[in-house]
Amino acid sequence: MSEAGVIHDIGYQRYSGPRLGRLALQQALYVHGLRSAFGLGRSAKAKIFPWLVFGIMLLVAVIVAAVRAVGGESILSYTSFADQMSFLIIFFVAIVAPQLVSRDLRAGTLPLYFSRPLRAADYVSAKYAAMVSAIWLLLGVPQFVMFLGAAFTTEDGFKGVWNEIGDLLPGWGYSLLWALMFAGISLLIASFxxxxxxxxxxxxxxxxxxxxxxxxxxxxxxxTANSLAGLASPVFLIAGVGEWLRGTGGMELDLGRFGPIYGIEAVCLIAACLLLLLARYRKVASL
Incomplete structure (x- = not known):
């Protein structure tokens, strides 16, 4: 004689609150990723390297601003700041990118993410946006410190401040290019x-x-080989785009007539990294 099954009500209640959907999941992943990039909410050990790199860059910006205030001469422009800090940016992304994606692979949390309404494209876009924001802040905040030093010491009044803003905005745009490219490359490598x-x-x-x-x-x-040499390296590729758009750069590249080639490759490289990332996580989501 088989025993009949019994369902016991032990008091659990169904969730009856609002269901926020995919956008809220993306925002949560983005905020968590940006915090993780700088070690916020994690151990003191996780904070050492990103804040050390940020501190070095900030110190350089303070020195540049102090020299500008004392001597009235700019030893480093906003656009060339990123070029001179390229090695620090490389080591920053080498530490941060694995924190954003490799930990999820090692901990096996991706199946849990993708069991929700979250899609592979949502995950990639959130992580990529967090990485881009982290790199841009790493460069943009010191550039703003340089701007403050120049703005408060200019002898031309409002006109001088306006000219500094005109120099700062292209510098921020150039930093965004660094962030877009380095975020894509580093996340793609770390995702494997x-x-x-x-x-x-x-x-x-x-x-x-x-x-x-x-x-x-x-x-x-x-x-021709000399002019196209920068296409072989992400660092020189970005410097080439900056030199093509602004006419000046920190790497002293001789682009000749091939400046647009640098711009086309930069766009294609960023797009290729995003498409490969998407393909990678669609494969992971289907497992």
């Missing part, structure tokens, strides 16, 4: 491994090992 050390090493390798290629191409006795 759950081991943060491997992800960090891969990001640094891709960023730094391409630099000697630029040197080799630039040393060839061919003008």
């Amino acid at each position: 491994t759950g081991k943060q050390a491997f992800a960090a090493g891969g990001i640094v390798a891709v960023m730094l090992m391409t630099t000697p290629i630029v040197g080799v191409l630039a040393s060839l006795p061919n003008t």
